[in-house]
Amino acid sequence: MKSRSEQLFARARERIPAGVNSPVRAFGAVGGSPPFFERASGAWLWDADGRRYIDYVGSWGPMVAGHTHPAVVEAVQAAASRALSFGAPTEAEVELAEAICRLVPSVEQLRLVSSGTEATMTAIRLARGHTGRSLIAKFEGCYHGHADSLLVKAGSGALTFGNPSSAGVPAEVASLTLVLNFNDLPQVEKLFQEKGKQIACVIVEPVAGNMNLVLPKPGFLESLRENCSRYGAVLIFDEVMTGFRVALGGAQARYGIRPDLTTLGKVIGGGLPVGAVGGRREIMQKIAPLGPVYQAGTLSGNPVAVAAGLATLKLVEEKDFQARIEKTTQSLVDGLNSEAKKAKIEFSAQSIGSMFGLYFRALPPTTFAEVMQCDKERFNRFFHAMLARGIYFAPSAYEAGFVSAAHGAPEIEATLAAARASFASL
Ligand code: KE4
DSSP states (O other): OOOHHHHHHHHHHHHSGGGOSSGGGGOTTTOSOOOOEEEEEBTEEEETTSOEEEESSGGGTTOTTOBTOHHHHHHHHHHHHHOSOOSSOOHHHHHHHHHHHHHSTTOSEEEEESSHHHHHHHHHHHHHHHHOOOEEEEETTOOOOSOGGGSEEOOSSSSEEOEESSTTSOHHHHTTEEEEOTTOHHHHHHHHHHHGGGEEEEEEOSSBOSSSOBOOOTTHHHHHHHHHHHHTOEEEEEOTTTBTTTBTTOHHHHHTOOOSEEEEOGGGGBTBSOEEEEEOHHHHTTBTTTSSBOOOOTTTTOHHHHHHHHHHHHHHHSTTHHHHHHHHHHHHHHHHHHHHHHTTOOOEEEEETTEEEEESSSSOOSSHHHHHTSOHHHHHHHHHHHHHTTEEOOSSTTSOEEOOTTOOHHHHHHHHHHHHHHHHHO
């Protein structure tokens, strides 16, 4: 007898390609049929068959305060009862802009949009408009949403002019994107020596979370900052995932680097669609209608979404919020490392803020190539063994995990008990 989730998945595939509205949700990377969820509260999810799970995906980052936090639900209900959308300015958008600028000082002005993709697409266009240059640089394994110029993978050769990583992206577009190796300081230096004056921007996840979790090596982010300053290129920190997670002020606060532009998303919408691109006033003044770089959006700054974001930021700002969630995440990672060691499984886990990475590799990877050395098959078996025990990790060996403020000792202990049994089954 098929489960209700399996029945729903079959029905979904009739009218939605692969039955999902975002590829990773289809479980293609891990195999099997995805649970269809119906309800969430705190650290927990319930699927269409009434099974409950401890959630370590958190909607891929937004649910940092835990699911259906009363303060967030209340703010959304109050906003929705006044209006769902105006397509005109509201005070709430100003409050959210002021809150973000206060928490992320490098952001002097910002524009709200409806997704991380819109934020990074706009940041790239701003950088090109501001500098008058066309080349951009990104890093293999970093994901910045699905704008054409960012769906590019490393080509051949040293200074890899990009090749499309998706059908539908013209080679001409991809060729304007240089793809480098994350944490490869000599390659960054060489790129700038050879092409520095032609580069509009470098966009980077300051802590990479889309090739699993990979931390910046000492000096890497500093090298990007120095070279962008020296050659007049715009340094874009894509903090859609790291913002308010790696630290209250994002990775830029943790590592003490001031980017020229920052992109945000996820947490600033609290689960509703909000993104933002912001940074140096001089650059932000170039955006329409003030300046020549066009950008627009019907639902940008939507009052209901902004209400969820504002309520979430208020929670994130609370005293000890970051310290508590960081401690919980560390206890998860320490426990998993300890259980794997006892089971004599080649495994490592690490965390930063409330993000974590799990690797079937002796040590956490520091480069994309090392990520590719992880035992993906073993991860997939572990993923399903944990899912069967009610623990919902990201359905891919190449995604980071997320802890919320609603996760506590009971959830961590239950997770580690499930891990003990799952490691034994590998
Ligand atoms: P969205 O367009 O999905 O809101 O944001 C794109 C984006 C931009 N920058 C970073 C650093 C991101 O992590 C993302 C989106 N993250 C993925 C998780 N790997 C979203 C999940 C999905 O694609 O379904």
